Amino acid sequence: MIEARIKSVQCISPAGLHQMSYKEWGDEANPHVLICxxxxTRVGDDFDNLARALAGHYRVVAPDVVGRGRSGRLRNPQFYRVPQYVSDMVTLIARVTAQGGSDGVDWFGTSxxxxxxxALASLPDTPVRKLVLNDIGPTLDPAALLRIGDYIGQDLRFPTFDAAARFVREVSQSFGEHSEDEWHKLASDVLRQEPDGQWVRHYDMGLALPFRSSTPASAQADEAMLWAAYDAIRCPTLLVRGEHSxxxxxxxxxxxxxxxxCASLVEIANVGHAPTFxxxxxxAIARQFLIGT
Incomplete structure (x- = not known):
């Protein structure tokens, strides 16, 4: 079985330095790079199957966005926003493209x-050459955002892994049908055990702060900026939507x-937010768009 290498890169926010961890699959010298x-509230481990399937063509890089998984936490949680994440990704891309002599990357982004x-693909001189958007767009349902924001901010603790895994499965039913082993992995990737033996979700509870500080006016401004960014994209784009998203x-x-x-649109049946790939x-949908086979 193809295995990943765990690496990290140092990034900066207005509040100071932090580490961003990432998994890297495939030949380290391969100039063809796919960022996933x-x-x-998920982690780079979500892309293990996709990465193994595409590692013969790409060097696949799957970061834990800051505040999640193996990555560090921000000293000021107000910076858990897209502009900070874009800044971190620019640092990551500079690292991985220099390593393999690449002049750009392809991008697969879920939610x-x-x-x-x-945001990154919209910028002048962007390194993004192809873009896959998995169940996300500039206009987002307010009720769904409220649901996600409420879910993020619950500091839940579970006495056993099984209890925690049941919770993850319950709140992830919109991912669609998965085997017992797949549900176990989807849970174990985002859970960790505390020194006192309790199980918690593997992210900074401060992620909820930007959601809580959102207002109707700021949400409207954010949507306008996202549409402007989307309209500025010039690279080939695939939009995947879960049928029941x-x-x-x-x-x-x-x-x-x-x-x-003018994204190519594919809708996946019997799935909500979001297809897990x-x-x-x-x-096969991602492979056809990214590689052509």
């Missing part, structure tokens, strides 16, 4: 990872297919 960025991708509406997806980069049929 996860959702708001929050897709928002980072939109409560975050990305079918109407928004259709609009995205007709403006900006664990299964072969979903991986």
């Amino acid at each position: 960025a996860h959702g708001v 929050m990872g897709g928002l980072i991708g939109i 409560d975050l990305l509406s079918r109407e928004t997806a259709a609009i995205m297919a007709g403006r900006g980069p 664990i299964h072969d049929d979903q991986i």
Whole structure:
């Protein structure tokens, strides 16, 4: 089985320095780089299956966005926002492209990872050459955002791994059908055991602060900025939507297919927010767009 290398890169926020951990798959000298960025409470381990499937063509790099998993935490949680994440990714891309002699990267972003991708791909002289947006767009359902924000901020503690894993499974039903082993991995990737034996989710509870400080006016301004960023994208773009997604509406997806980069649109049946790209049929969608086979 192909195994990943665990590495880290030092990044900076207005509050100071922090480490961002990432998994790297494939030949370290391969100039073809794919960055895979996860959702708001997930981690780079989500892309293990996708990375193994694509590592023959790419050097696949899957970071734990700051505040999650193996990465460090920000000293000021108000900076848990897309501009900080983009800054960190620019640092990561500089590291991995220099390592392999590449002049750019392809990007696969799930949910929050897709928002980072939109912001990064919109910039002049962007390093992003191809962009996959997994169940995310500039207009996001307010009720779904409220649900996610409430979920993030619950400092829950569980007496056993099994109890914690059941909770993760319950709140992740929108991911669609998975085997028992797959649910176990989806849970174990985002759980850690405290010194007192209790199990907690593997992220900084401070992630909830920007959600709580959002207002209708700021949300409207954010949406306008995201649409402006989306319209500035010039690279080939694939938009994947879960059929039952409560975050990305079918109407928004259709609009995205007709403006900006005019994304190719694929809808995955019997899945909500968001497709996991664990299964072969979903991986094939990404492979066809990114590699052409």
